[in-house]
Amino acid sequence: MNNINLVQDFLDSALPDNLQKELFEQLAQDKALRRELQINMGIEQFARMDKANYKVPAELTQSVFSDLGISFPVADKSNRKGLVLLMALLLLGFIVAGGSYLLYTNSISKSAPENEIAKAKTKVEKKVPTVNSFAINTDAYANSFEAGKREAVTKMQAINRRLNQTNPSNFTAKRQNSQLNEQTQSNSNTGLLAYADDAKRGSQNSYSAENSNSFERIERVNDNISSIRTNYGNSSDLALNEQLNSPLNQSQMNGALSLYPINQFSAPQQTKWNISFRKLPTKSINQSSIKANNAIYSNTAFGASYNLSRTHSFGVEFGYENFSQQFTLEGGTLKYDQNPLMLWYGGFWNFTPHALNIGGIVQPYTQLFAGATSVGPLLKAQAGISVNVLRNIYLNIGAEYGMLIYRVESNIYNSRNIGGTMGLMFSF
Amino acid sequence: MKDKLSKYSLEKLAELIQNDSKYSNLAFAEIYYRLSENLYLFICKMTGDSDAANDIFQETFISFHKYVIKNTVNHVTSFIFTIARNLFINYKRINDKMRPYNEEMIQDEAAEQIEQISDYDTELYKKILNEALDTLDFKYKEVFVMRYYLDMDYDKIAILTDLDVNTVKTRVHRAKNFIKEHLEKHYKEIID
Numbered sequence: 001m002n003n004i005n006l007v008q009d010f011l012d013s014a015l016p017d018n019l020q021k022e023l024f025e026q027l028a029q030d031k032a033l034r035r036e037l038q039i040n041m042g043i044e045q046f047a048r049m050d051k052a053n054y055k056v057p058a059e060l061t062q063s064v065f066s067d068l069g070i071s072f073p074v075a076d077k078s079n080r081k082g083l084v085l086l087m088a089l090l091l092l093g094f095i096v097a098g099g100s101y102l103l104y105t106n107s108i109s110k111s112a113p114e115n116e117i118a119k120a121k122t123k124v125e126k127k128v129p130t131v132n133s134f135a136i137n138t139d140a141y142a143n144s145f146e147a148g149k150r151e152a153v154t155k156m157q158a159i160n161r162r163l164n165q166t167n168p169s170n171f172t173a174k175r176q177n178s179q180l181n182e183q184t185q186s187n188s189n190t191g192l193l194a195y196a197d198d199a200k201r202g203s204q205n206s207y208s209a210e211n212s213n214s215f216e217r218i219e220r221v222n223d224n225i226s227s228i229r230t231n232y233g234n235s236s237d238l239a240l241n242e243q244l245n246s247p248l249n250q251s252q253m254n255g256a257l258s259l260y261p262i263n264q265f266s267a268p269q270q271t272k273w274n275i276s277f278r279k280l281p282t283k284s285i286n287q288s289s290i291k292a293n294n295a296i297y298s299n300t301a302f303g304a305s306y307n308l309s310r311t312h313s314f315g316v317e318f319g320y321e322n323f324s325q326q327f328t329l330e331g332g333t334l335k336y337d338q339n340p341l342m343l344w345y346g347g348f349w350n351f352t353p354h355a356l357n358i359g360g361i362v363q364p365y366t367q368l369f370a371g372a373t374s375v376g377p378l379l380k381a382q383a384g385i386s387v388n389v390l391r392n393i394y395l396n397i398g399a400e401y402g403m404l405i406y407r408v409e410s411n412i413y414n415s416r417n418i419g420g421t422m423g424l425m426f427s428f
Numbered sequence: 429m430k431d432k433l434s435k436y437s438l439e440k441l442a443e444l445i446q447n448d449s450k451y452s453n454l455a456f457a458e459i460y461y462r463l464s465e466n467l468y469l470f471i472c473k474m475t476g477d478s479d480a481a482n483d484i485f486q487e488t489f490i491s492f493h494k495y496v497i498k499n500t501v502n503h504v505t506s507f508i509f510t511i512a513r514n515l516f517i518n519y520k521r522i523n524d525k526m527r528p529y530n531e532e533m534i535q536d537e538a539a540e541q542i543e544q545i546s547d548y549d550t551e552l553y554k555k556i557l558n559e560a561l562d563t564l565d566f567k568y569k570e571v572f573v574m575r576y577y578l579d580m581d582y583d584k585i586a587i588l589t590d591l592d593v594n595t596v597k598t599r600v601h602r603a604k605n606f607i608k609e610h611l612e613k614h615y616k617e618i619i620d
Contacts (some may be wrong), residue, residue, distance in 0.1 A: 005601075008601050008604070012582075012597075039611070040604060040608070041609050042553075043557065043576075043604055043607055043608065043611075044576050045523050046553050046554050047557065047572075047576035047577055048576065048577070048579075049554065050557065050558070050577070051578075051579075052553045052576050053554075054465075054468060054469040054472045055462050055465065055468070056465060056468045056485070057482070060468075060482050060485060060486060061460070061464070063486055064460070064485075064486050064489045064490065065457075067486065067490055067492050068456070068489075068490060070453045070456060070457070085577060119562045129577075317562075336461050338461075339467075406435070409432060409435070
């Protein structure tokens with residue numbers, strides 16, 4: 001066997017040990033033989049390196065199957081029943097957990113400030129005295145200065161007592177209470193004495209419309225109460241009696257709400273439904289040499305959701321997305337690489353913490369999705385911001401991580417996509 | 429079907445295409461996935477032209493499908509590669525008439541490649557190797573591609589090409605020698 005054949009057999013791993021030793025001795029002495037080995041190794045090496053450059057284009061595969069009238073194949077579908085069941089269980093668990101959480105948060109929200117304000121409209125009616133009755137009931141003051149003074153003091157004490165009985169947890173009432181206390185304290189020396197003086201004068205002079213001193217004094221107290229009341233709404237121009245004796249209407253309530261640190265990102269509160277369209281991440285963590293399908297609807301999603309509360313909404317979404325898949329068959333001897341465009345669908349829970357809104361128009365959110373594809377379950381997590389660009393239109397910008405789980409033979413694989421997502425949401 | 433198609437042999441899958449209409453499409457898809465990568469690489473290397481390779485590749489699987497629906501195939505891999513080889517021979521026959529590739533053209537291209545030697549990289553070497561491969565006769569090129577691009581052993585190449593193993597070995601070695609001679613002749617600067 002000549003040296004060239006020794007080199008060829010050595011490269012084919014078919015050279016016996018004794019001849020291999022002989023070859024190495026020849027290589028140590030023969031420069032031309034070393035060059036021969038080097039060139040041969042280089043040819044083989046570059047041939048193997050070049051192999052990676054040749055992958056079947058996705059379009060070509062689609063063309064073959066479409067010419068034959070066969071649907072484009074994806075991963076092994078034969079054993080997907082278990083995965084579908086797993087996906088269904090995950091989705092069910094997800095919905096139950098979300099529902100439980102909502103029930104919990106709804107029970108807590110009964111003590112939220114906005115609810116307290118709503119309650120306050122009846123409490124204000126009951127707790128604020130109809131001070132005019134002091135003036136109208138002038139007989140009590142006219143009969144006796146002392147009696148009038150005692151009654152005036154007693155009534156003012158009753159006012160304070162009733163105000164002090166307000167539930168401490170009632171935010172609105174507390175605020176009202178503290179302000180009213182301040183007012184009554186500051187007027188305790190002037191207002192009450194004024195009552196007394198007026199009553200004394202009233203006892204000496206019969207009450208008449210022209211005798212307005214007592215009214216003036218009493219109106220001072222009323223003005224104080226009025227000023228308290230107007231702090232809670234835009235109703236400062238209303239007559240006192242009208243304010244005190246009529247329930248707060250919606251516009252007054254809106255005015256009251258504006259005084260509290262409640263965010264103005266109010267569309268989810270006022271709207272019930274949302275529809276959305278968004279572009280999906282295109283970057284796959286599982287690198288594929290197969291070119292992705294770039295159809296116009298690829299990596300897009302449509303969704304619809306229902307606002308259960310200001311912060312929670314549930315919905316459904318479907319989309320078309322490329323999932324890079326690499327798996328092996330035949331005990332690892334055959335490696336498959338594909339990048340099919342797959343339809344997915346499922347449900348999601350959206351959590352929008354309104355307390356974190358910025359300027360009333362930018363609102364962070366998170367969203368969890370559980371769904372299915374034709375080959376296995378799909379899970380997604382998304383976080384981002386929602387910008388109120390128009391009255392009921394929002395621009396959602398965020399980052400998303402998605403994982404498709406599929407099974408081939410007895411092995412479980414996953415395909416992960418990550419990247420930015422952007423879309424529009426319309427609320428109505 | 430409780431058993432997975434991926435556990436079936438290629439021949440069994442071919443039977444499914446022929447007999448079982450319910451799973452014939454899946455069986456074809458399975459065969460396609462097992463053989464498409466190597467077949468595509470083989471055709472690409474043989475033609476050196478991606479458009480021609482795509483046409484031959486597509487025609488190979490379509491011809492295979494048409495045949496296997498009505499006939500039994502005992503050796504699927506050999507059968508598919510045979511279809512591809514025949515299609516390539518037809519392509520080459522037509523292409524050689526249309527675009528002769530002579531020694532002068534090779535020398536011109538070699539000179540151009542050497543000018544790029546300052547940008548030494550593996551892509552350039554692969555390009556040079558492909559050019560050398562294009563100069564090989566079909567019988568040498570075929571076995572060389574199967575041996576070094578498809579990583580087939582000599583026995584399998586012998587089955588696919590219907591040759592004995594020693595003939596395959598000889599052709600592979602001769603192919604390498606031809607390539608080496610081509611490189612030494614036109615790219616001596618690079619080799620040295």
